[in-house]
Amino acid sequence: MEKQWITPHRPQHSSRWSYPFNIFIIALIALTTAWYSLNLTPLPLFTTRASICHTPLPPIHAYGPLGDDHPALLRAGKQLERAIQSRWKKGTIDSINLAVVTAHGSVWEISQGPLRPNETDPLERGAVDRDSMYRIASVSKLFTMVETLVLQQKGVLKLDDPVTRFFPNFTYVPYECPTSTCVPTEPITLRQLASHTSGLARDLPAGSATNWPHERSGGGPPPINDLPFPDRDTVLQSIAATPLVAAPYTAPIYSNTAWSLLGACNVQANKLFGEDTSPSTHWELLERDVLVPLGLNGTSFLAAEELKPRIAVGSAYPGEVELDFLDFSNPAGGQFSSLHDLAKLLTSILDPSTPGAVLTPYTLREWVRPMHAFGDDNNEVGLVWEIMKFQDSYGTRQRIYQKYGNLESSHAAIAINAEAGFGVALLTTSPQSQTAPIIEDAIKAFQPAFDRLRQERAMTMFGGAWELPPSRTRNASEARISFKQGSLWLDRLILNGTDALQLLGGRKGASGRLWWTGSDQFRIAVDLPGYEGCLGQWATLDEYGRKQGWAINSLVFKGPASHRSLHFPAAALALRRKL
Template identity: 40%
Template sequence: MAAKNLPYTDYRPPIKHNFNFVIPRFLRYIVIVGVATLCLFTPFYFDLQITVQRRGGSQKLPEVIKQDTRCKPHLPSQLTLLQSLSPSDPALLSHGRALDHVVRNRVAKGDIDSVVMGIIGPNGILWSRGYGITRANETGALDSPNENSIYRIASISKLYATLETFILRDRGALTWDDPVTLFYPNFTYKPYGWREHLAREEFGASSSEARHLEPITLRQLASHMSGIGRDYPSQNFDDWPHVPPSFKSPGNSFTPEGTYPQKPEILQAIAENPLVAPPYSYPIYSNTGFSLLGWCISLADAALNGNSITYAELIKRDIFVPLGMNGSSFLLSKEQAKHMAFPRNGSEADYDMTDAHNSAGGQMSSLSDLAQTIRALLNPEGHRLLSRYSLREWLRPLHVFPDNLTQVGLAWEIQKVFDSHGRAQSYYAKSGNLRYYHSQVSINAELGFGVVVLMAGRFSDSSWFTKRAIDLFQPVFEHKLEETTQNLYGGKWVGNAADGENLVTLVVSNGSLWVTKCIINGDDLLDLYTGGTPLTLWSTGRLHEFRVAVGRAELNSDSSIGCFSYWATFDGFNSHGAPIDLIYFSAQSHGLSLHFPSANVTLLRKS
């Protein structure tokens, strides 16, 4: 029955009233005053008694940590690789049952033929379930989908085009800022806007055509920042707003039905039309741009290796085979066809989107295969597809929308989700939609997990399932990372008494790692720098290495400054050849040692 209290269920408990007894009026006042007093003072009592009951002892938290601190750095994401989460973890099982309840209720509405979804960690699938009927187009079929069921993933294909571009960049075949003209010397577009394009006589042709063409680069193509329109050549309906029933909205125009335009037609359409907006203005979602990206990287690979292969062969060679993605392809083999999920309506599974469009939306994959990709991004040491440099570059936004919610990266559709501490967690996602296939992949690199949803049917919002999965599972991964961090670093660290007084106390609170006491060679550094206010530790991205976020005392509490006073003051100066804000840990036979190298101090954790 616990699931009834979870968000997004349709269950509403009945309201029950009992009028079988009457409380005298004076007793009502006593009860009301008593309850109000209890409500008023209980929070203060518990606020004063907040403690941390983890390794390192029971520690009362300073008042500043309990406050809504404006800048709360994330805990070290590298520690997610040290966690021992498994599919049998009680918290995962419990939250999985809750999600199962929510999904079953939604699938029962009848507009979803099948859906399979999973929660992925750095070491593989932690939870997965399949619902509905895999081959909904067959009479009498009853089997539900599983991890190996194959779906068309539509625009999730764009992630693989981007991944391949990074792979080729790491090999020296190209750079992200290479212009399209490096691969297609005759590539061009109209250098003016649509207002001028539709009124050529008013503006005059000669001055417009003499304008300089700003370069369109691979980076712009992958981030939808090139300004190239959605689907070229554009469909034209002179009877608009009356359009054919099959064309429900501009967002549904990319579909396997019909004859696909090929490279010459597409390049000509780009040349004949103005851009939607100048390059680097803001993202304009462009299937055409990703088709063009696929052509360019295929040419870059051919120049590097001396032989030409198709885009599909390129992705198979560099991604599918190394990751063991046996269910992924652009055309189904006989063996793969046995595992294909079919919607009740339509026959999109059989379409060949051709090499001209495969990089934009032609791929088919399974939950198991997509999980391998997520593992490679969460645990690059286990899969050497990308350099760590490229991975850090990829998991970054390139455009921030003014909604305080969404951003765009290289293929990523980034969404903020606030965690238990009111801090934004970034989910790097990519969705894919055809008429009857809908999918989404979403990754939280800070907490070390991802969500995959593959779906067939009329219902098109795959993010509905992703949101519910994140709501239920994110707290599990938050808690696990906090527990891991506290167990590794939390507690009192003391030095050799002969070296003078040295004491550092660390605690995980409010989602960050805090220094609550720092006495080095007898000097109280917190008192010296912040008047006693605790400071956070920022991971450098290297295992066991941190910088103390000292900031500027007069600015740290200014809510309008945010994190600026901290990141702007790192690495101020050195002492004994090391930065004064550096703290790191090293593994010894007895466990970890804490090093404060700028003071030549080493500390051990007090048991």
Template identity: 35%
Template sequence: MSTQLDDEKRQLKSSEIPLHPRQPNKWLHFAARISFVLGILLQIFVITGGALWWHGYIGMVVRPDTARNSRTFEGRQPSPFHPPALCHPPLPAAVTLPQPSLASIPFSSASRRLRSFLELTMLTEDIDGLTVGVVTPDGLFFDESFGQLRANETHRGSKKAPDTDSLYRIASISKMFCALELMVLKQRKILDWDDPVHRFLSNFTYNTDDWGQHLNGEGQASSFQKASPITLRQLASHMSGIGRDFPPISVGSWPKMGNISVEINTRESTLKSIANIPLVVPQYSSPVHSNTGFSLLGWTLTAAANTTSTYADLVHRDLFEPLNIGSSFNVTAENAHRIVVPSTMPQLADLDLTDVDNSSEGQYSSLRDLAKVMQTFLVPSRAGSLLSSYSMREWLRPLHAFPDDMTEMGAPWEIRKITDTYGRPRRWYGQGGHLRVYQSKFSFNPDAGFGVVVLMTGRYSDAEGIALKAVQIYQAAFDWHVAQITDMLYGGRWVSEDQKSEATTVVLDGGLWLVKMVLQGTDVFKTLEGPTPISKSYGLWATGRTDEFRIGIGRASPEANCFPFVASFDPLYARKAPIDLILFEGVGSGRFMKVPSADVTLTKV
């Protein structure tokens, strides 16, 4: 049986026909010369044609009857970051499968590579302290710290390194916690995404003028239009149009700067600035990173919770205590020994941003704290999670796509598309933090099965680059693990007890494929496509439920890509079940495939 399955896998991977050796004859040398000349001409043709195609003078046409498993496409690649590929079924999300072992060779090798990279980075860059973690649903998979806990001290004993529990200022990662608080209150039905700010802050107004009107004195400052309110969703996604930092810092004149004027940042002065200064762009036009917007969101959430306490108290109650984490908004006698201090601007270590800016950038957290939070994001169904799986799926969505085909904005997610081992872009949801000499990055992808946390002090500011490198190093190992587990659980040859039904499934190119299915003596491929089926395989799409898949009946094409699959799911029913539904049950040698629409159960052989 295994030999037959191996043969089918090889047929999918290659259609090469073995060449049988022949005895040389008198025409051999002549044929060799002709082949050489033809080879040169072919190279010229390929190079010239490729250049013309790349510059758009000719197109590459894909025949519909060969499009299903082809990776070719028509026209020039739209992006240098990830070339387009025909829609392939994704493997089950890594977080739904058994977790990998750190001792396995791909993961131990990845850990060594990441450790070497971090050591080299410490040697070549101006970094005071660095803590990096790779997180899976089971917890910290990789955990290393470098440098100094208190880089501003020179006395003996000051060389102590930070560790998993050391507290860094996480700057804008505070915004992620503010958005999490919003989701918690939404889940409790205290508020909704699209509630206007003025529902909770009755005196809130904003300036609806455009800048031309404003500068010419033609507008109506502080007017409020109910037709275009500023909402909680807009604040959480930087889509409100409110400026970056209010009250703004004035430099007097430009480009030769005059006297710098800084107004004290209070709640009252901030609300006054929002009321008087026009928006950078109209709401939902384009993201504008707004610290002020998240300060406003923090005040709004506190008001919505109907509490007289501060935002910090609200987050302690709703987030820190249930998660049992030691995050804070200020330095205390209890946590002072854990605070990471940079060598330059050490005064930032204990700067209290107060309730005015705590929700925007005032939080301290450790790797252990952030790893606990990330675990609940990866698997919201785990015990102790603050959000339901439904809420998490709702939260992990882009709200704006930038024209670079690589970055997107969520609420508050800074989303980056990173290609996996198979060249397909995956959305990594994250939040970065930058407060002068404090840098941080929190990034994860549930489908990939892991996330990365970077906490850093010093002049070197590329925490994003370190996180990206960690993802790239570990991605291949996690992709390998998912492919192996998927093949073990769902790949193989399946046969019914009466031998009238059989199916063959294989894991190939990052997808699970159905390459043969006969039910009650009827070839399913012929039923779907006629007596001479074109398709060599159909993708099995994981639904997100354990052991449940749908057959991707739609035909992929460069023009439509994934849309045909979306349109063809759940097409017809038989025996009260959709005909494209495939279920798996059992463990080990007692593994079964079920096709409810045909009332067929097949055993793995």
């Protein structure tokens, strides 16, 4: 039933008060208008809430694996189970494979539904499990990105290399150029291809919108645009004849063409500059550098006969599993994968020390960060990443690094909260994609659990009261560390009888937070008046002098949780936990 908006009854005011009141309002408006006109300064119509700095913490996996029997994780799993079953009852999902993953593996998984929903024979229908293989569409780009980064680590290419390093005859039509005779002056680089900032059109060659505006046709990738999957030379010729949608490094323009070209650059770079030049296709390169080292056994590009018993088929368009994207388009969307493989890839991204991991900590620090922020203050773009901000238990908006992939019946998604230390892998078959709301279900269920675990671990390793009793040669020292608003706070710091927080902050009552810099080392970040958020702390984090080779705001924790010590190396002081 449509909601009716009814104006509520307003009681009549006494005429005794209405006339003077109206005169007062008119006079107030006139005075305000006159003041505004004379001062030429806008009235403060809007106010912003002061932001709180969320200082960095060590990764949650740094101090050992999480027990999947933790009460917070068990509650989160039950909540997500209810959400999934609620969606399942609507009958709009054929099958689902979903895992919540940490650096030490899955903490929650579900596999549900038939492999082949259009079959009536139960034996033919089968059932999905974590080894079932799904078309992952654009999540293929995630694997292509990993391959690019591996080749960069090997020195075969650099993200800022121009495409012309690998294809010297590569050319394009500059933005706003009326003809293909314009000569491009700005390079298109691999970094631009990987971040959708090259300006290349989405799907080249483009389909024909013959009957527009009477009919929408010709859009999308092959075969939706009524064209076959193209080979490399066909696409390079189309790029050379098609003006850019935008100049390089302007607003991101989603481009499957760019990702196909990135995959071709990977193959060509390895042929020209690699030590082992035998791989001649994207598939062979990926197998050598990513799939075999990580132990991934559910990844392919063709529905080979021996794989068909494992392949999940959608009811709406079962024929899409038979598509051959060809080698040029495979890097953008031609891949199959399994929950087993996606979970292992996620684990290696969350912790580069995972056995078989192919990316170094340096590479991950370069990769897992935004490149472009949209004007909605919620969505950003990175190197393959489609980033969304999600509020944690403390009101801090954390970045969720995502990649979605959708065909007609097959849908996939990867989501990582690198700061909180968990990720989500999702594979489904359904007539309509429900990946985004299911990923949101998973984050809503598990984000509070990981917030709780981070707080517990942070307090176990760093929190509480610390002391060093006085001696004949020194005064007492003490520190008190708490956990508030998602950060470690230094509530009190007395070093050799002196209020060190007052000295660092330049005022009595100054507060500080611990800013993690790596391993078990932190800097004391002091709040500065006049600055909102992290800006003041960031700008002054290293402005202090040094003594004995250490910044005076440095502190270091040593030893296991049971025998922990807190060191202030510039002051040559070591504190123990207060019993």
